[in-house]
Amino acid sequence: MKKVKLFINNEFIESVAKEYMNVYNPSTGEVIAQAPCCTKEEVDRAISAAKAAYKDWSSTPVMKRVQVLYRLRGLIEKHMDELTLLVATENGKVLDEAAGDVLKAKEATEQAISAPNLMMGESLMDTSAGFDSVLYRESVGVFAGIAPFNFPAMIPMGWMTPMCIACGNTIVLKAASMTPLTAMRFAELYREAGLPDGVLNIVTCSRNEAEIFLSHPDVNGITFVGSTSVGKHIYSTAAAAGKRVQALCEAKNHALVLEDAPIERTAKGIINAYLGCAGERCMALPVVVVQESIADRLADALVRLSRERVVGPAFDKASELGPVVSESHKDFIERCIEDGVKEGAKLILDGRGKVVDGFEKGFYVGPTIFDHVMPGMKVGTDEIFGPVLCIKRVASFEEGLKIMNENPYANGSVIFTSNGYYAREFARYTDGGMVGINVGIPVPVGVFPFSGHKSSFFGDLHVLGKDGIRFYTKTKTVTTRWFDEEEIRAEKVSTWDGTI
Numbered sequence: 001m002k003k004v005k006l007f008i009n010n011e012f013i014e015s016v017a018k019e020y021m022n023v024y025n026p027s028t029g030e031v032i033a034q035a036p037c038c039t040k041e042e043v044d045r046a047i048s049a050a051k052a053a054y055k056d057w058s059s060t061p062v063m064k065r066v067q068v069l070y071r072l073r074g075l076i077e078k079h080m081d082e083l084t085l086l087v088a089t090e091n092g093k094v095l096d097e098a099a100g101d102v103l104k105a106k107e108a109t110e111q112a113i114s115a116p117n118l119m120m121g122e123s124l125m126d127t128s129a130g131f132d133s134v135l136y137r138e139s140v141g142v143f144a145g146i147a148p149f150n151f152p153a154m155i156p157m158g159w160m161t162p163m164c165i166a167c168g169n170t171i172v173l174k175a176a177s178m179t180p181l182t183a184m185r186f187a188e189l190y191r192e193a194g195l196p197d198g199v200l201n202i203v204t205c206s207r208n209e210a211e212i213f214l215s216h217p218d219v220n221g222i223t224f225v226g227s228t229s230v231g232k233h234i235y236s237t238a239a240a241a242g243k244r245v246q247a248l249c250e251a252k253n254h255a256l257v258l259e260d261a262p263i264e265r266t267a268k269g270i271i272n273a274y275l276g277c278a279g280e281r282c283m284a285l286p287v288v289v290v291q292e293s294i295a296d297r298l299a300d301a302l303v304r305l306s307r308e309r310v311v312g313p314a315f316d317k318a319s320e321l322g323p324v325v326s327e328s329h330k331d332f333i334e335r336c337i338e339d340g341v342k343e344g345a346k347l348i349l350d351g352r353g354k355v356v357d358g359f360e361k362g363f364y365v366g367p368t369i370f371d372h373v374m375p376g377m378k379v380g381t382d383e384i385f386g387p388v389l390c391i392k393r394v395a396s397f398e399e400g401l402k403i404m405n406e407n408p409y410a411n412g413s414v415i416f417t418s419n420g421y422y423a424r425e426f427a428r429y430t431d432g433g434m435v436g437i438n439v440g441i442p443v444p445v446g447v448f449p450f451s452g453h454k455s456s457f458f459g460d461l462h463v464l465g466k467d468g469i470r471f472y473t474k475t476k477t478v479t480t481r482w483f484d485e486e487e488i489r490a491e492k493v494s495t496w497d498g499t500i
Contacts, residue, residue, distance in 0.1 A: 002033040004180050006042060007187040007202040009049040010195070015042060021177040021204070026092035026323035027313035029361030033090075035177045035204040043172075043212045046201040050142045050170035051218045053198025058139040058168035060196075066113045066166055071193035073113065076106045083185065087152050088314035090179045092323040092363070095315065097277050101153045104446075105186075108158035108464065111446045115166035118469045132480045137473040139168030140244070141220035144213035146174045146234070148225045149325050150280045150385075152182035156202075159450070159463045160223050161186075165199055167472040169220075172201045172213070178325055180204050214238045221471070223463065224248065225282075228409075228455050235458035246459040246471055248452060250383040251282040251411035254404040255440065256426065257290040257298060258397060261416040266438075267301035269416065270389070273440030275309060275367055278324050279387040282456070283412050283434070283443050287373075287380055289392045289400040299371050299391055303349050306367035306389075313359050323363040324386055330363040333386035337368055340379030340390075345370040351387060375403060383409070397422050405431045411452035412442050433457070 003020065005012040015036035023033040057065070076083065080102060087098035111118075121135040145160035156173050164171050175183040183202055190200050203209075207230070213219050214237045221244040224234050231247035238245045255273070257266055273285030290298050312319035324330050334352045341347055351366025365386055373380040373390040380390040394400040404413055413432025417423055423437045433451035436442030443450070449465035451457075461471040 001031070004033055004035040004184060004204060006036065006038055006046070006204070007184060007200070008042070008046045009053075009201065010191055010197040012184075012187075015039070017042070023090060023178060023180065024326060024363075025089055026325055026363045027089075027315065028359055029327070029363060033181060035180045037177070038203050038205045038209060040209055040212060043203055043205060043209050046172045046203050047142060047144075047212075047216055047218050049198040049201050050172050053196060054139075054141060054170045057165070057170055057196060057199050060168070062116050062119060062166070062168065065168065066115050068190070068193050068195050069109050069113050069162055069166060072189055073106060073109050075189045075193055076102065076109065079189065083153060083182065085315065086182050086185055088322070090181045091149065091152055092314050092325055093277050094319045094322045095317055097322075098314065101151050104151070104154035105158035107446045108154070109162045111464070112162035112166040115163070115469075118466070119167060119473060121475070127479065130481050133477060134480070135475055135477045137167075137469070138476055140472060140474050141169060142218055143169050143171045143221045143223060143472070144174070144219050145171055146210055146213070146222065146224040146226065147176050147183070149176040149178040150277065150282075152176065152179040153186070155225050156183050157186040158446075159225070161200060163464075163468045164223075164472050165195070167469065169472055170199045170201075172203065172219075174210050174213070175202050175204050177204045177206075214243075215241045219243060221245065222247075223471075231458055244459075244461075244471065246461060246463060247457065248282065248450065248463065249456050249458065250409055251284075251452065251456050252287060252381060252383050252407050252409045253283065253285050253412045253414070253432070254287040254289055254407060255285050255414035255416060255436075256397070256400040256404060257288055257294070258415070258417040258419065258422060259291040259293045260418045261294075262418070263294065263297050263301055266416040267298060267305055269438070269440035270302060271305045271309070273414075274389045275306070275321055275387050276441070278322055278365070280324060280385050282452075283441050284385075285414060285440055286384060286388060287390045287392060289394055289403055291400070292393045292395055295371075295391065295393045299348060299369070302369055302389065302391075306349055306369060309367055311354060311364055311366055312356055313362065321367065321387065324365055325363070327363050329385070330365055333365050333384055333388065336379060336382075336384045336386070337388060340370050340373075340377065343377045343379060344374070345377055345379055345390070346372045375406070381407065397425070401426065401429060405429075407431075408455045409452075410454035411456040412436065414440060414442060
């Protein structure tokens with residue numbers, strides 16, 4: 001059995017942990033590795049390595065820092081197929097989705113390569129007579145990244161690491177214990193790209209050990225992706241300790257479908273959005289709010305298209321819907337479906353008990369659709385994180401928008417319509433931080449921030465875009481005056497008229 005090692009100070013070391021957590025291949029149900037629940041001393045060791053590396057790394061010119069990322073980008077491209085298969089194997093995404101995961105990590109790396117431009121400050125001469133002011137952006141220190149299981153490449157190795165280190169910081173990542181293999185392979189590539197010792201460190205541990213990050217005096221900032229309950233705790237605890245924090249949390253994204261929307265094209269967009277990555281993404285589309293006049297037609301189309309989806313192992317090119325990440329998560333999703341039935345929602349497509357021939361031990365949940373989901377039903381309010389779609393029926397645009405905005409989460413929101421007026425009104429008044437107009441998954445490219453709101457995000461600065469630069473830098477404003485200037489100016493004033 002392969003045992004995952006810790007990556008500290010540019011070395012892979014075997015943990016002294018007594019407890020290990022199984023890493024599964026969700027497609028087969030087999031254990032493929034074990035990740036250590038590392039000790040508090042090992043977390044401290046990783047933080048110490050990051051702190052020791054910070055002085056030299058932050059003093060390294062930004063032009064040289066990004067050269068490491070430039071070489072890393074080439075290595076990602078060189079090993080694209082390997083990384084894609086690794087994501088598919090430990091997470092369960094089908095191959096196209098796994099490739100997208102890796103490409104998003106590459107995209108974020110490419111943005112970080114632009115750090116010399118993005119970190120540039122501001123200046124103003126003669127803010128007062130003889131005074132000049134310059135604003136610089138400087139590194140902050142040691143960051144801790146706490147990553148989820150659902151995007152093993154994009155989140156830890158795209159959102160959390162490249163911009164952080166490009167800005168001159170160092171980082172300790174807590175890789176998801178269910179999907180640590182991709183992060184560890186990226187660590188090897190970073191080392192091959194020439195990243196100095198201690199700049200990137202990776203551990204796997206439980207929440208108890210991760211708690212160290214929140215109050216450790218040598219950790220200056222926390223970036224987190226995960227549940228809202230944990231995100232609230234991290235934000236309140238770490239912020240109280242004086243750290244900067246960004247916590248990206250749960251979602252229950254809604255789409256509003258107006259009666260003028262083309263049924264077939266809209267249904268296809270919804271299918272891709274709610275079934276992609278088996279629904280295990282915070283920008284999935286698990287709820288559709290549809291005008292009653294077209295609700296039956298849309299529901300029929302969604303059921304038909306969902307049934308056409310090929311469910312199978314992630315590594316099979318024919319598969320269109322892979323497994324969920326673990327048996328426990330499969331059980332949780334199926335309990336949520338059962339709860340929806342008990343609440344009175346109409347189950348028009350049931351994905352429970354899905355078995356794939358030859359992969360009977362895999363963690364599969366088939367496409368699932370509820371209709372007539374009413375306000376207050378937990379199945380339509382709480383995050384399920386699986387291939388489950390809820391249909392809510394409304395009479396009008398106004399009623400639909402109201403239902404959407406009453407949701408406590410606000411990562412993204414979508415409208416399907418042919419009406420420019422309603423599209424514009426929706427963009428203006430929706431609570432969603434990322435808005436799609438006839439776009440089922442409105443995740444922007446990395447030059448824009450991933451900007452959730454309400455209980456989907458805690459903090460002041462989001463990941464990526466200009467927010468990412470601001471999060472990983474602090475500003476310093478320098479005002480300059482030279483004491484011999486008055487004397488020289490007095491000598492020159494009688495002989496120089498200011499022309500050149």
